[in-house]
Amino acid sequence: MTNLKNEKMSDDLYYEIEKEVIRGWKTGADVDFDEAVAYQKSLCPSKSFAAKLILADEEKRTLTQPRAGVALPQEHIDLLKHLEDYGFADLLPTTIDSYTRHNRYEDAQIGIDESIRAGRSMLNGFPAVNHGVEVCRRVVESVRSPVQVRHGTPDARLLAQISIAGGFSSYEGGGISYNIPYSKDIPLEKTIYDWQFVDRLIGKYEEAGITINREPFGPLTGTLVPPCISHSVAVMESLLAATQGCKNITVGYGQLGNIVQDVAAIKSLRKLTRFYLDKFGFEDVHITTVLHQWMGGFPQDESMAFGVISWGAAAAVLAGATKVIVKTPHEAMGVPTMEANAAGLKATKQVVNMLQGQNLLELHDVHLESGLIEMETKAIIDKTLELGYGDIALGAVRAFEAGIIDIPFAPSKYNADLAFPARDNDGAVRLLEFGNLPFNRHIKDFHRKKLSVRGKLESRDVSFQMSIDDIYAISEGRLVGRPK
Numbered sequence: 181m182t183n184l185k186n187e188k189m190s191d192d193l194y195y196e197i198e199k200e201v202i203r204g205w206k207t208g209a210d211v212d213f214d215e216a217v218a219y220q221k222s223l224c225p226s227k228s229f230a231a232k233l234i235l236a237d238e239e240k241r242t243l244t245q246p247r248a249g250v251a252l253p254q255e256h257i258d259l260l261k262h263l264e265d266y267g268f269a270d271l272l273p274t275t276i277d278s279y280t281r282h283n284r285y286e287d288a289q290i291g292i293d294e295s296i297r298a299g300r301s302m303l304n305g306f307p308a309v310n311h312g313v314e315v316c317r318r319v320v321e322s323v324r325s326p327v328q329v330r331h332g333t334p335d336a337r338l339l340a341q342i343s344i345a346g347g348f349s350s351y352e353g354g355g356i357s358y359n360i361p362y363s364k365d366i367p368l369e370k371t372i373y374d375w376q377f378v379d380r381l382i383g384k385y386e387e388a389g390i391t392i393n394r395e396p397f398g399p400l401t402g403t404l405v406p407p408c409i410s411h412s413v414a415v416m417e418s419l420l421a422a423t424q425g426c427k428n429i430t431v432g433y434g435q436l437g438n439i440v441q442d443v444a445a446i447k448s449l450r451k452l453t454r455f456y457l458d459k460f461g462f463e464d465v466h467i468t469t470v471l472h473q474w475m476g477g478f479p480q481d482e483s484m485a486f487g488v489i490s491w492g493a494a495a496a497v498l499a500g501a502t503k504v505i506v507k508t509p510h511e512a513m514g515v516p517t518m519e520a521n522a523a524g525l526k527a528t529k530q531v532v533n534m535l536q537g538q539n540l541l542e543l544h545d546v547h548l549e550s551g552l553i554e555m556e557t558k559a560i561i562d563k564t565l566e567l568g569y570g571d572i573a574l575g576a577v578r579a580f581e582a583g584i585i586d587i588p589f590a591p592s593k594y595n596a597d598l599a600f601p602a603r604d605n606d607g608a609v610r611l612l613e614f615g616n617l618p619f620n621r622h623i624k625d626f627h628r629k630k631l632s633v634r635g636k637l638e639s640r641d642v643s644f645q646m647s648i649d650d651i652y653a654i655s656e657g658r659l660v661g662r663p664k
Contacts (some may be wrong), residue, residue, distance in 0.1 A: 185371045186423050187571035189380040197337070197377050204338040205285040206443065207312035216345035217388045219267050219317070229271065229300030229326035229350035229393040230428040230446035233468045233502055236270075242496050242532050243503040244593070245470075247330060249275030251295040253315050257322040262518045264323055267525030271503060272323055276331035276339065277305035283335055285309055289334035304515060308343050316346020328352060328393070334359050334371045340378045344385065350430075351382065354417035356576060357397035360592040368594050369577050375417075376424055376573075378631050383425020391428050395422045395470065398432025403589045404601040404609050404650060405434060407445040412585055415456050415561055419528035419572045422462040429453070430502065432470040435492045437659045438608040443540045444549035446471055446499035451550075452557050454472050466503035471495060473528075477655030478511035484657060485509040493531035498540045504528060508627060512655065549608070556623060560585060563618040581630075583616030602646040604630035605637055607659040612647060638663055 202208030225231060238242050246263050250256050256274070263269045265335045271392040275397050279288035279366040295302040308316055308329065320327055327341045328350035336353055344351065355375035359366055396417035400410050414431040421429055431453050433445050450469050457465050473492030479485050496504035508524040510516035516524075540546055563584050568575020579585045583596030590597065598615025611617070628642075635642040640663060649661025 184573050184577065186420060186571050188383075188423055188425065190375055191513040194380050194384075194626055196378065196392060198341075201341060201377070203335045204283065205309050207309060207342060208249045208271045208338055208527050210313045211341045211345045213345075214382070216313075216380055217385065217390055219345070219347060220349070220385070220390045223347060226324065227326050227347070227349060228391065229328055230324055230391040230466070232271065233393060233428070233430060234466060237466075237468050237502050240500065241267055241536065242501055243270035243508055244525055244528050244532060245271035245328070245503050246506045246508075246525055247275050248275050248518070249273065249330075250301035251277065251292055251303040251305075251307060252301065253311060253318060255301060257319055259518045259521075260319070260323050260327070262326055262515045262523060263522055267522030269525050270325065270328045272325045273292070273330045274303045274308065274319065276329065276333065276341075277303040277307050279303065280305070280307050280309050280339065281333040283333075283338070283396055308346070309339055313342055316343055316348065320347035321442075326350065328395070332397075334363055334366050335374045337374055337377050340381055344381065344392060350395060351378070352395045352397055354396040354413075355420065356413050356417055357400060360580070360587050360590045360595050361397075361401045362591070364591050364593055366592070368580055368592075371572050372420065372576065376420065378419045379424035379426050382421070386425050386427050392426075393428045393430060394426045395430040396421075396434060398470065399434030399472045400587050401589045403436050403503050404436070404476075404603070404647065405588055406556075406601055406609050406611060407433065407436075407441065407448070407553045408560060409585065409587060409599075410434065411445070411449050411452055411553065411557040412564070413587075415453050416564065416572050417575050418453050418465075418467075419456060419460060419462075422465050427464060428466050428468075430468045431471050432472060432505075434472045434475045435486065435495050436609045437474065437491070437654065438603075438606055439495060439498065440543065440545045440549050440606075441539065441608040442471070442495040443499040443543070444546045444553060447541055447546065448550040448553040448557070452554060452618070456561065466608060469500075470503045470505060471499060471501040472505040473507045474654060477652060477654055478497070478507070479657060480512040482555055484511040485511060486524075486527050488654060489527050490531050493528040494535060497532050497535040498538060500539050500541055504532070511549055552623070552626065556619060559618045559620070559623070584618055586615045586617060600644060600647055602631060602642070602644075603634070603650045603660050605634035605660070612642065612644065634660070
C-alpha cells in the first residue's frame with residue numbers, strides 16, 4: 181500500500197479487485213452490475229435515499245432514522261415495517277451483524293442456522309452477505325421507505341456489492357471511520373484502499389444513472405469526541421468518496437449535549453465539507469447532515485432515557501440537521517425490542533414536529549463556537565494535506581502516524597492516543613490534552629481557560645479524572661461529571 185493515492189481507481193484495477201472480492205462468499209457470484217442497475221432503476225423513486233434527503237434538505241425538514249437488524253429475513257422485514265408503521269420512521273436501516281463486519285461469513289451462517297432452530301435472532305444484525313442479493317431485494321420491496329446499510333466493516337467490499345445490487349440506496353462508513361474507532365491491528369492504508377473500491381463501485385452506479393447516498397460515520401468512538409476531530413475525518417472521507425465518483429454525501433456528528441456546541445458543530449460541518457469539496461473541484465456533490473443522538477452511556481431508567489432521546493431530537497432540529505439517528509429507551513440494557521425502538525422514534529418525531537421551522541443557527545454564541553470549530557478543523561486538514569503533499573489519502577495515513585489526527589479512546593494501534601477531552605463548566609467538550617494536534621496558542625489557551633473555570637468552581641485540579649467523570653455523567657442523570 182506504499183503507493184496509496186487519492187485518485188480515481190482505473191477500470192482495470194477495479195475489475196481485478198472485483199474478481200477477488202466476489203469469491204469471498206458464494207453469494208458474490210449472484211452480483212451482475214448491469215442487471216443490478218436495471219433493478220435499481222425499476223424501484224419506485226420513493227425508495228431512493230438520496231432523493232428523500234435532497235427533498236428534506238430543500239424543505240429544511242429533519243428526517244428520523246433508527247438502527248435495527250436481526251438475523252432472519254422475515255423477522256427483519258417485520259421489524260422494519262413496525263418501525264415504519266408504528267415508529268413513523270422516515271428512513272430505514274439494515275444494521276449488519278458482527279460476524280459479517282469481520283468477514284466471518286461461515287460464522288454468520290452458523291448464526292443463521294441457530295436462529296432458525298431457536299426461532300429468534302442469535303445474531304446482532306442482518307447477515308446480508310449470507311442472505312444474498314435476492315433476499316436483500318425482498319427486504320427493500322417489503323417497505324415503503326428507502327433503506328440504508330449500517331455496519332462497521334473495515335473491509336466492506338463484498339457487502340457493498342451484494343447490498344447495493346440488492347436495492348439498498350445508501351451505504352455508511354469509510355476507510356478511517358470504520359477502522360480506527362473499531363479495530364486494533366488493521367493498517368489504515370489498507371482500509372482506505374479497500375474503501376476506494378467501495379466508493380468506486382458507488383461512482384459506477386452514479387455514472388449508470390443511480391445515485392447511492394454515502395455517509396461517513398460521524399461519531400467515531402462516540403466518547404466525548406471534539407467536533408474538530410470528527411469533522412476532520414468526515415471531510416477527509418468525503419474527499420475520498422467524491423474522488424471515486426460519489427455525488428451524494430451525508431456527513432455526520434455525534435451529539436455532545438451542549439446545545440450551542442451541537443448546533444455550531446452541524447453548522448460548521450456542512451460549511452467545512454462544502455469548502456473542501458469545492459476546493460478540489462467537487463462542486464456537484466450534494467451535501468446533507470446527520471446528527472446521532474447521544475452515543476455514550478444511557479440511564480437504565482426508561483423515563484430518564486426518553487429525556488436523553490428528546491434532547492438529541494431537539495439538538496438535531498435546532499441545528500438544521502437533515503436527519504437524526506434515533507436511540508431507544510433500552511440502550512443501557514442491550515438489544516432493544518422493536519416496541520422500544522419504535523417508542524424512541526415516536527418520542528423523537530414528536531419533538532421534531534414541535535420544533536420544525538425553528539433553529540438556533542444565528543445565535544451569537546453559535547457563531548463564535550462555529551468559528552472555533554472551523555479554525556481547529558482547518559488546522560488539522562491543512563496539515564494533513566501538507567503531510568500528503570496535497571493528497572488526502574496519503575496525508576491521512578501520515579497524519580495518524582504523527583498524531584495530527586488523534587481520536588479519543590480509539591482502540592487502533594495506529595492512533596496516537598495522546599489527545600484527551602473533558603467538558604467545560606457549561607458542558608461543551610474541550611481538550612484537556614492536545615497531544616500533537618496542530619493548534620496554535622490561541623486555540624490551546626481557549627481550551628485551557630474553559631477547563632480552568634470548571635476546575636475552580638469544582639475546587640479541584642483540571643485532570644483526566646474530569647474525563648472519567650464526564651463519560652459516566654449522562655447515565656447518572658447529568659451532563660457534566662461533577663465531584664460527588
